[in-house]
Amino acid sequence: xxxxxxxxxxxxxxxxxxxxxxxxxxxxxxxxxxxxxxxxxxxxxxxxxxxxxxxxxxxxxxxxxxxxxxxxxxxxxxxxxxxxxxxxxxxxxxxxxxxxxxxxxxxxxxxxxxxxxxxxxxxxxxxxxxxxxxxxxxxxxxxxxxxxxxxxxxxxxxxxxxxxxxxxxxxxxxxxxxxxxxxxxxxxxxxxxxxxxxxxxxxxxxxxxxxxxxxxxxxx
Amino acid sequence: xxxxxxxxxxxxxxxxxxxxxxxxxxxxxxxxxxxxxxxxxxxxxxxxxxxxxxxxxxxxxxxxxxxxxxxxxxxxxxxxxxxxxxxxxxxxxxxxxxxxxxxxxxxxxxxxxxxxxxxxxxxxxxxxxxxxxxxxxxxxxxxxxxxxxxxxxxxxxxxxxxxxxxxxxxxxxxxxxxxxxxxxxxxxxxxxxxxxxxxxxxxxxxxxxxxxxxxxxxxxxxxxxxxxxxxxxxxxxxxxxxxxxxxxxxxxxxxxxxxxxxxxxxxxxxxxxxxxxxxxxxxxxxxxxxxxxxxxxxxxxxxxxxxxxxxxxxx
Numbered sequence: 001x002x003x004x005x006x007x008x009x010x011x012x013x014x015x016x017x018x019x020x021x022x023x024x025x026x027x028x029x030x031x032x033x034x035x036x037x038x039x040x041x042x043x044x045x046x047x048x049x050x051x052x053x054x055x056x057x058x059x060x061x062x063x064x065x066x067x068x069x070x071x072x073x074x075x076x077x078x079x080x081x082x083x084x085x086x087x088x089x090x091x092x093x094x095x096x097x098x099x100x101x102x103x104x105x106x107x108x109x110x111x112x113x114x115x116x117x118x119x120x121x122x123x124x125x126x127x128x129x130x131x132x133x134x135x136x137x138x139x140x141x142x143x144x145x146x147x148x149x150x151x152x153x154x155x156x157x158x159x160x161x162x163x164x165x166x167x168x169x170x171x172x173x174x175x176x177x178x179x180x181x182x183x184x185x186x187x188x189x190x191x192x193x194x195x196x197x198x199x200x201x202x203x204x205x206x207x208x209x210x211x212x213x214x215x216x217x218x219x220x
Numbered sequence: 221x222x223x224x225x226x227x228x229x230x231x232x233x234x235x236x237x238x239x240x241x242x243x244x245x246x247x248x249x250x251x252x253x254x255x256x257x258x259x260x261x262x263x264x265x266x267x268x269x270x271x272x273x274x275x276x277x278x279x280x281x282x283x284x285x286x287x288x289x290x291x292x293x294x295x296x297x298x299x300x301x302x303x304x305x306x307x308x309x310x311x312x313x314x315x316x317x318x319x320x321x322x323x324x325x326x327x328x329x330x331x332x333x334x335x336x337x338x339x340x341x342x343x344x345x346x347x348x349x350x351x352x353x354x355x356x357x358x359x360x361x362x363x364x365x366x367x368x369x370x371x372x373x374x375x376x377x378x379x380x381x382x383x384x385x386x387x388x389x390x391x392x393x394x395x396x397x398x399x400x401x402x403x404x405x406x407x408x409x410x411x412x413x414x415x416x417x418x419x420x421x422x423x424x425x426x427x428x429x430x431x432x433x434x435x436x437x438x439x440x441x442x443x444x445x446x447x448x449x450x451x452x453x454x455x456x457x458x459x460x461x462x463x464x465x466x467x468x469x470x471x472x473x474x475x476x477x478x479x480x481x482x483x484x485x486x487x488x489x490x491x492x493x494x495x496x497x498x499x500x501x502x503x504x505x506x507x508x509x510x511x512x513x514x515x516x517x518x519x520x521x522x523x524x525x526x527x528x529x530x531x532x533x534x535x
Contacts, residue, residue: 036375036404123486137265140486165401167263167430168474173482194404197433201476 001025002047002080002156002188007056009042016042019056020213024156026188028206029179031199033192034213040192041085043213044160047190048082061155078108078152085161087141091133097140098129101147108152118147122177139170146174150181157181158190163198175202182206224294224392225253226275226424231287231302233267233274240491244270246448248287249518254392257415257425259435259456261471262445263487268428271445272397275301275426276320277309293317293392315346319386321396321415325378329370335381336366339388346389359384360414375407383414393424400434412437432475436460444468447487447498449515452523464528467499497526505529 002024009017016039024030024047034040045051046058052068059065060079067073084090091100101119102112119129122143133141142162149157157178163171175198182189191202199210228250235242244267252258262268273279275289289301291313299313314320322328329338339352353363359380370378379399386394396415400408408431416438419425429435435442435456442459444452444467452465463469470483485502488494497503500510505527515524 036407137263139264165264165430168432168471169483170263171476172474172480175480176482195476196405198476201480 003059004047005057007046007053009053024188024190027186028208029189029191029203030208031191031203031210033194033199033210038213040213041160044158044192047158048080079154080156081149081154082158083145083149083162085164087145090145093133096130096132097144100144104151115151118150122147138165142166146177156188160192223254225251225292226393227251227290229288231289233270234284236282242490243448243493244490248450250443250453252424252426254422254424255419256440257419257427257438258441259427259439260443260445261429261432261435263430266445267448268445269397272395272428291317315389317391318393318395319391321386321394321399322382323398323401325382328382331370334367334369339385342385342388348388355384375403376410379411394418395426397428400431408434447493448490453518454522464523465525466503466505469529
């Protein structure tokens with residue numbers, strides 16, 4: 001279980017999350033909905049250990065997260081993966097697509113062969129892997145980001161508006177790939193999107209619940 | 221006097237790069253009339269934004285364009301947007317006959333000036349004597365909203381501000397290039413309602429989007445673009461109930477509210493388009509003909525396919 005309790009985050013004087021909790025169960029797709037600007041992405045960053053909350057608690061399979069961002073211990077760091085809304089802002093423009101996908105493996109001092117397999121499963125050809133982000137479409141770049149998120153076989157995958165920028169067919173492909181990973185690995189997925197039809201379809205097969213952030217946040 | 225319309229005839233755009241040519245738009249034919257909304261749908265990288273830029277005369281210097289895009293305003297001789305000099309486009313077309321609703325209001329507006337300052341500037345530059353408040357009210361804003369800075373506006377209000385600026389010169393053609401990317405569903409619906417209202421007021425609207433649900437809300441006609449070509453152009457009611465092009469059918473099938481099944485494979489590179497139909501490698505209906513014969517032109521049957529689906533088949 002990936003569990004957040006009483007999470008409080010403020011940007012300056014603006015309180016974004018006022019004591020929010022959420023649970024992501026292994027093997028299930030949990031949905032998270034809410035209007036623009038309600039703090040969904042902020043909560044995603046806390047769950048991925050990229051943002052230290054002002055108050056509250058985050059546990060990954062019962063292990064307390066005490067250090068954040070680059071100070072997260074290596075054994076915890078690979079457990080939670082985050083896929084962002086805008087792939088162009090989520091990759092280093094100097095990297096080739098292969099470097100993008102292999103980056104977590106290099107950081108963990110592992111062989112990068114696995115990266116090529118993942119790329120192939122995502123439908124990225126060897127020719128595409130030698131290109132840089134500005135030479136590929138948004139859809140191809142997001143495929144690389146999904147492959148990157150799976151390289152260290154995370155226990156939890158957080159998808160923050162992963163397909164908002166993409167056409168219907170690419171959206172269906174990426175969701176199907178994550179569903180295949182969930183079924184094969186038993187990982188938990190948090191699907192964050194304001195597209196209600198997508199949420200119902202995505203959470204349905206695993207029987208996961210859909211939470212609405214505006215309902216979860218107690219008055220700040 | 222003929223009714224105003226935009227008539228695009230055989231428009232092609234190529235970008236010449238060292239060692240490669242990008243075929244971004246190939247032989248596009250369509251028209252948009254007053255009171256109508258045409259949605260141009262397709263995945264990212266299929267050339268639909270390049271089309272919008274070509275119509276506005278905003279392509280970079282390495283582009284070569286052939287064909288014509290006639291802007292027939294009714295009161296003046298038609299202007300060919302492709303061949304017209306920059307002076308003509310700047311002084312008589314952009315802002316005055318064509319208004320652009322941009323991709324992201326948040327980045328289109330200057331953060332350091334109020335909405336009023338930006339709208340007033342547009343009115344002044346375009347020689348419109350109307351007061352900013354009048355335009356704001358027409359766009360569904362309170363006059364006091366204009367005194368805010370962009371960061372103080374909600375997404376929906378910022379959208380209305382850029383709509384008001386797009387309308388400052390009273391253009392009759394609106395080009396909206398992905399106006400909803402990154403907006404949540406209620407905002408998408410509000411934006412589409414605004415566009416529909418503009419069409420109902422007697423303007424022509426060209427909506428460029430990858431969001432089929434948004435297109436369904438406003439479009440009278442839907443053009444599907446794939447690998448630089450318009451593959452089908454059908455009335456919206458026909459498109460959403462029984463599309464005739466296999467690619468259009470595949471896109472609709474991929475919607476979460478339908479089969480949620482991806483089209484196998486990926487689109488070809490625009491630098492390396494195959495002979496014949498570019499969708500052939502991904503198409504279940506493809507035969508050898510599709511690779512050899514040139515693609516049939518969009519004719520009366522409004523679909524560029526050798527083996528189109530029967531119309532109005534229960535799916």
